[in-house]
Amino acid sequence: MASSLNLLHLLLILLTLSSATATFRHRRTASHNYRDALTKSILFFEGQRSGRLPPNQRMTWRRNSGLLDGSAMKVDLVGGYYDAGDNVKFGFPMAFTTTMLSWSVLEFGGMMKSELGNAKTAIRWATDYLLKATAQPDTIYVQVGDANKDHACWERPEDMDTQRTVIKIDRNNPGTDVAAETAAALAAASLVFRKSDPNYSKVLLRRAIRVFAFANKYRGAYSDGLKSYVCPFYCSYSGYQDELLWGAAWLQKATRSPTYLNFIQSNGQTLGVDENDNNFGWDNKHAGAKILLSKAFLLQKVQSLHDYKGHADSFICSLVPGVPSSQTQYTPGGLLFRMDDSNMQYVTSTTFLLVTYAKFLTRSHTVANCGGAIVTARRLRTIAKKQVDYLLGDNPMRMSFMVGYGPRFPERIHHRGSSLPSISAHPAKIDCGSGFNFMHSESPNPNILVGAVVGGPDEHDRYTDERSDYFQTEPATYTNAPLVGTLAYLAHSYGQI
16 A cells, blocks of 8 residues: 555656746746846846946946046956945955856746847956955955945945945955855856856956866855955855855856865755755855755766755755645745845845746755655746746735836935936936935936846735835845846746747
8 A cells, every 4th residue: 555655746746847947938928028127127237336337237327437436446347246335346245246147047048039148248347356356365355435434425336435445354354254155156157157258257267267276175154254344234144154155156166176076975964055044145044055056966966965965955955835845935926035124135136046046946856855745846847937927926916126116116225326316327426425406306217227136025915115115225236146047037937939
């Protein structure tokens, strides 16, 4: 009798898998234009650019800015991205943004069609800067700008006259977290450019190897030595162990060298792979590393990484409502909720992991085991789609949380460049203090930062469209980066691209 039940259970799994594989090229008409959202989610990065803008700049209300960045230390740190609504270049979230944009392209770039070039351009804008920031051995320039002084002003990037303080890590002041994340970004991007620009790819990979070696040799959290500069903005709350595992995972993928596989096998436990920390984002990479390493086992058949399928299942199962191991809070309207401060960043990063793991499960003809409950790839995609649809307008507020998408979207986002008149509309300088007149105004922002995903609603699905509420109204590059991959998947699945 027991063997008959086991056989029946196996048949049910096989039927579910074949159904999931066959039917997720959707029969239904999509309620959203995922292709339009994809285009806009990538365009957003042009609004965040620092440095000298190219002739084909599409976000035309932006102009050159930060052209002397790095000069205080006699280095060239022009370029890169402003992370959110301010004018500081923080290396830690910029590197994570780069890793996630690259992962989006690696998993779903084949579905992006005409947007693939724009996505690669967005990645290269970051990697060109990260190469500058890591040009000196055992040194990484991890920040340009004094966040406290910058936040005391409300200025366009083009006008900023606050101190462009340059912050670095080195052997004496280590920053394993930001260094290992930078190595991950360079390694992931090297895979993106491997075919289209092999020479650039080699430069990125060589640098990634060197930067990871520095991260591993000189260990310490960067916010220990740089607390007054990086906290509370981008403190490394989770420590650096997650970044070391994540960086090694990306280098293993990029090099296929046994060096990194051995490192992962020897250090996985001490680097916290067993921890149930389910906030995947710029600070904590454990969940991402688990999913990435599970691919090596599921698809490349790296048997020594067998345990990562279980680790990945454990994370994924925590997100699935109704299974025994579920531990994720959802709002009454159905939005995954982690915290008040920019919650949407966790929605987009988690959603990306859901569709990516679903891809691995489908290709390996397997399922997630959630404490005895079987969860299929199709179920994961359904959860992910619901999150994206909520973000794009299927929510109690009946508004999109992506600027410029849909008939109703945030108009007063916490973003200096968007909220102040552009140079073409107001050529005269707007100084540090005068800008607050615009910040406190109730008028909509004059410049639409197309594609920007804001922090989003609270745990009760309430959203206040006020510039001063940066928890809810501030966009960030690391919120958009993982969404790019998910939108490419959905646009392709619904035949829109």
